[in-house]
Amino acid sequence: MTTRTAPLIRCEHVSKRFGHKRVLRDISFTVAAGEVLSLLGANGSGKTTLLRIVSALDRPDEGEVWLGPVPLSSATDGIRRYIGVVAHAPLLYDRLTGLENLDFYARLYDLVKPQRRIEDLLRILELWRWRNESVRTYSRGMSQRLAIARALLHDPPVVILDEPDTGLDRDSIELLTALVAHLRLRGRAVLTTTHSLALAQRWSDRIYELRSGHLHHLACPDRNTY
Amino acid sequence: MNYDPDTCIIWRVRIVIPTEERARGCCRALAGGLVWGPHAMMTELSGAEGVTHREGGIGAYLRHVWAVAEKDVRAEMRSKEVVGTMAAYSVLSAVVFGLAFDLRVPRAELVAPGILWVIVLFAGVLGLHRSFGSEVDRGTLAGLLLAPVERSAIYLGKVAANLLYFLIVEALVVPALLILFDVNLVKPIVLLGLLLGTIGYVGVGTLVAALTSRNRARETLLPVLLLPVLAPLFISGVGLTSVIVDGRADAEAWPWLGIIGLYDALVFAVAFLLVDVVWENS
Amino acid sequence: MSTLANPSRTDRWFKPLLVFDVIAGLAMVTVMWAGLLYAGDAVNLAGEEQAAQRIFYFHIGSNIAALLGFLGSVVGSIGYLFSRRMVWDRWAAASVEIGTIFGILVLLSGSIWAKPAWNTYWTWDPRLTTATITVLIYIAYMLFRNGFDHAQTRARFASVYAIFAFLSVPLTYYSARLFRSIHPIVFDGGNEEAQGSFAIGPTMGQTLTIATIGFALLFFALLFHRVRQFDAEARIEALRERFDE
Numbered sequence: 001m002t003t004r005t006a007p008l009i010r011c012e013h014v015s016k017r018f019g020h021k022r023v024l025r026d027i028s029f030t031v032a033a034g035e036v037l038s039l040l041g042a043n044g045s046g047k048t049t050l051l052r053i054v055s056a057l058d059r060p061d062e063g064e065v066w067l068g069p070v071p072l073s074s075a076t077d078g079i080r081r082y083i084g085v086v087a088h089a090p091l092l093y094d095r096l097t098g099l100e101n102l103d104f105y106a107r108l109y110d111l112v113k114p115q116r117r118i119e120d121l122l123r124i125l126e127l128w129r130w131r132n133e134s135v136r137t138y139s140r141g142m143s144q145r146l147a148i149a150r151a152l153l154h155d156p157p158v159v160i161l162d163e164p165d166t167g168l169d170r171d172s173i174e175l176l177t178a179l180v181a182h183l184r185l186r187g188r189a190v191l192t193t194t195h196s197l198a199l200a201q202r203w204s205d206r207i208y209e210l211r212s213g214h215l216h217h218l219a220c221p222d223r224n225t226y
Numbered sequence: 227m228n229y230d231p232d233t234c235i236i237w238r239v240r241i242v243i244p245t246e247e248r249a250r251g252c253c254r255a256l257a258g259g260l261v262w263g264p265h266a267m268m269t270e271l272s273g274a275e276g277v278t279h280r281e282g283g284i285g286a287y288l289r290h291v292w293a294v295a296e297k298d299v300r301a302e303m304r305s306k307e308v309v310g311t312m313a314a315y316s317v318l319s320a321v322v323f324g325l326a327f328d329l330r331v332p333r334a335e336l337v338a339p340g341i342l343w344v345i346v347l348f349a350g351v352l353g354l355h356r357s358f359g360s361e362v363d364r365g366t367l368a369g370l371l372l373a374p375v376e377r378s379a380i381y382l383g384k385v386a387a388n389l390l391y392f393l394i395v396e397a398l399v400v401p402a403l404l405i406l407f408d409v410n411l412v413k414p415i416v417l418l419g420l421l422l423g424t425i426g427y428v429g430v431g432t433l434v435a436a437l438t439s440r441n442r443a444r445e446t447l448l449p450v451l452l453l454p455v456l457a458p459l460f461i462s463g464v465g466l467t468s469v470i471v472d473g474r475a476d477a478e479a480w481p482w483l484g485i486i487g488l489y490d491a492l493v494f495a496v497a498f499l500l501v502d503v504v505w506e507n508s
Numbered sequence: 509m510s511t512l513a514n515p516s517r518t519d520r521w522f523k524p525l526l527v528f529d530v531i532a533g534l535a536m537v538t539v540m541w542a543g544l545l546y547a548g549d550a551v552n553l554a555g556e557e558q559a560a561q562r563i564f565y566f567h568i569g570s571n572i573a574a575l576l577g578f579l580g581s582v583v584g585s586i587g588y589l590f591s592r593r594m595v596w597d598r599w600a601a602a603s604v605e606i607g608t609i610f611g612i613l614v615l616l617s618g619s620i621w622a623k624p625a626w627n628t629y630w631t632w633d634p635r636l637t638t639a640t641i642t643v644l645i646y647i648a649y650m651l652f653r654n655g656f657d658h659a660q661t662r663a664r665f666a667s668v669y670a671i672f673a674f675l676s677v678p679l680t681y682y683s684a685r686l687f688r689s690i691h692p693i694v695f696d697g698g699n700e701e702a703q704g705s706f707a708i709g710p711t712m713g714q715t716l717t718i719a720t721i722g723f724a725l726l727f728f729a730l731l732f733h734r735v736r737q738f739d740a741e742a743r744i745e746a747l748r749e750r751f752d753e
Contacts, residue, residue, distance in 0.1 A: 018658065077376055080372055080374040085372055087369075090365075091365065091366055091368060091369030092369070093301055095300075095304045096297070096301055105373065107289060107290070108294075108370070108375050109373060109374060110286055134304070433668075434672075437652075440665070441655035441656060441665075443651075443655045447651060451652055451669060453644075454645040454648060454673075455645065455673055456676075457637075457680040461684055461687050462686075465683065481686055482683075482686070485682060496671065503664055503667075503668055504665065504668060506664070
C-alpha cells in the first residue's frame with residue numbers, strides 16, 4: 001500500500017484522435033485533493049472526451065492518466081470505485097423509480113446498508129418526495145439531480161462533473177454549488193466542465209479553456225468573493 | 227421539510243464557505259491524511275459519510291450478476307416491451323406457418339420441429355437487440371461500465387435476463403404449436419434440448435448484441451451476424467426434435483444433446499474471455 | 509513529409525510482389541493446362557459427366573484458397589487481440605475478402621458440376637451446408653466492418669466475431685453430417701459418395717497437386733495486394749492528419 005498525498009488526478013501528455021481529427025493534443029494537468037478545476041470550451045472542443053478518458057471510459061491514444069498512484073492503463077475494474085461521474089446522459093433507467101435506480105447502483109458499487117446514504121442524498125437533492133416515482137415522470141432538472149446523487153452515492157474521492165448545471169433551475173444550481181464546495185472541503189478532487197463562466201468562477205480554484213485540442217489557463221478565481 | 231440537519235451530509239442553509247486560506251488549510255489537513263489503497267482510502271475519506279464497501283470475491287461477482295439481471299427484469303415487468311413483442315411475434319409466426327402449410331403438408335409432424343426452431347430463432351433476434359439497444363439509446367450502458375464491476379458479470383446478468391424472456395416465450399410457443407398443429411412437444415428430451423439450445427443462443431446472442439450495439443446498422447445487422455453462427459444449434463435442435471416427434475428411440479437424441487452441450491460450453495468459455503475486449507473502452 | 513521522401517515499407521515490396529504476381533499467373537496457366545488437357549479422363553464416367561468432372565480441379569483449388577482465407581481471418585484476429593497492432597487486423601480483413609470470392613467460386617463450381625452428376629444444382633449435403641454457412645459468415649463479417657467509424661473499435665469487434673465464427677464452423681459441419689446420416693435421402697440420385705464419384709488416376713493426382721499449389725499462390729498474391737492497399741489507405745489517412753494541422 002502506497003501512502004501518497006495529492007494530486008488525486010494527474011493527466012500526462014494525453015492525446016486522442018477520432019479518425020484523422022485530433023481532438024486532444026498533449027494535455028497535461030493535475031487536480032489536487034480539495035481542488036476544483038473547471039474546463040470551459042465550445043461544443044465539440046473535446047471536453048467530454050477528456051472527461052471520458054479521466055473517468056476510465058475511454059483510452060487515450062498517447063499519454064497516461066493517474067488517479068492517485070494508479071495509472072489507468074493498467075488499473076483493474078476496481079479503480080472505478082474511486083470515481084464518481086455525472087455524464088451528459090443521466091445514466092438512469094427511466095422504467096425504475098429514483099430509489100430503485102440508486103439501490104441498483106449501490107449494489108453495483110458493493111455498498112453495505114446503503115439505505116441511509118440513499119436517503120441522505122435524496123433529501124439533500126430534494127427528491128425524497130418523488131423517490132417512488134418512475135424516473136420517466138421526472139423533469140429534466142430532477143433527472144439531473146438524481147444523476148448527481150448517483151455519482152456521489154459511493155462517496156468517491158475523484159468527482160467528474162460533465163456540465164452538471166444543464167437543466168437545473170436557479171435553486172438547484174445553488175444546491176449544486178454548495179455540494180461542490182462541500183466536496184472541496186472534504187478533500188475530493190473535482191473536475192468539471194460547464195458553459196457558464198460565472199458558475200466556473202464561483203466554484204473553481206482554477207479554470208482552463210480547451211481550444212483546438214490545447215489547454216489554456218484562464219483564471220484562478222478569487223475565492224474570497226465567494 | 228422536517229429533517230434533522232445533523233444527520234445530513236450537508237445542510238444547504240448552514241453551509242458556511244470559509245475564506246480561501248481557511249479552506250486551503252482545511253483541505254491540506256484532509257489531504258495530508260489521504261491513504262491510497264484498496265480500501266484504506268475509502269475508509270479515510272468516507273468514514274464520516276457512512277459509506278462502507280463490502281469485500282469483493284465470488285460473492286460480490288454473483289451479487290453483481292444478480293443486480294444487473296434483476297434490474298433488467300424489473301424494468302421489463304413494467305414495460306413488457308421485449309417479452310410482449312417476442313410473444314406476439316412468435317404466436318403470429320406460428321399462425322402464419324399454419325396458413326402456409328395448411329393442406330400442403332400431409333402430416334404436421336414433418337414440419338413441426340423446423341417451425342419450432344425457426345420461431346425461436348427469429349423471435350430471439352427481436353428480443354436480443356433491445357437488450358443493449360435500450361441501454362445504448364438511453365446512454366445507460368456507460369453507467370454500467372463506470373461501476374467497479376467485472377465486465378463478464380454485466381454480460382452474465384444480461385444473459386440471465388434474456389434467458390428468462392426466451393423461456394417465457396417458449397412456454398407460449400410450445401402450447402401454440404400443440405393447438406395449431408396438433409403436435410405435442412411437451413416431452414422431456416425436447417424440452418431439455420430447447421433449454422440447452424436457448425442457453426447457447428442467449429449466450430452468443432447477448433455477445434453479438436453487445437458487438438452490434440455500437441454499429442451504425444445495428445438493427446439490421448444483428449440477424450445477419452447471428453443466424454449463420456447459430457447454424458449448429460439450429461440444425462441440432464431440429465434434429466433432436468425430429469427424433470422425438472418421429473417417435474424414434476431416445477438414444478438417437480443423445481448425440482444432438484452432445485453437440486448442443488458442446489456448443490454451449492464453447493460459447494460461454496469464449497464469451498467469458500472476449501467480453502472484456504468488447505467493452506474495454508465504450 | 510519524410511514518408512514521401514524516403515522509400516517506405518510498401519514501396520520496398522513493389523518488386524518482390526511483381527515477381528510473385530508473375531509466378532502466380534504462370535501457376536494458374538499451368539493449372540488450366542493441367543486441368544483441361546493434361547489430366548486423363550475419369551474412366552468410370554461417360555459423356556456429360558466426364559466433361560463436367562474437370563471442373564473438380566477448379567473446385568478443389570478454390571476450396572483451398574477459401575480455406576486459407578478462413579484460417580487467415582482467425583490468425584489475424586487472434587494476432588490483433590494479442591498485439592493490438594493494426595497490421596494484424598488488415599491481414600484478417602484482406603483474408604476474409606479474398607476468401608469470400610473463392611468461397612463463392614467453390615459454391616458456383618460445385619453447383620455447375622452437381623447438375624449433371626447429381627441431377628440437381630443443390631443439396632443439403634454437410635459439406636455444402638458448411639460451405640454456404642461459412643460464406644454467409646464471411647459476408648456478415650464484411651458488412652459488420654463497414655458500420656464502424658473508429659478503426660480500433662472495428663478491429664476489436666471484428667476480431668471477436670471472427671473467432672466466434674471460426675469456432676462455430678466445425679460444429680456446423682458435424683451437426684449437418686449427423687442430420688444427414690440419420691435422415692433418409694429424399695431426392696432422386698443419392699449423396700456425394702453414391703453418385704458422381706470417380707477413380708483418381710496418376711495424371712489426375714498430379715493435376716490436383718498443381719491446382720492446389722496454383723490456387724494457393726493466387727490467393728497469396730491477391731492477399732498481398734489487398735493488404736498493401738489497406739496499408740496505403742492507412743498512410744493516406746496519416747498524411748491527411750498531418751495536412752490538417
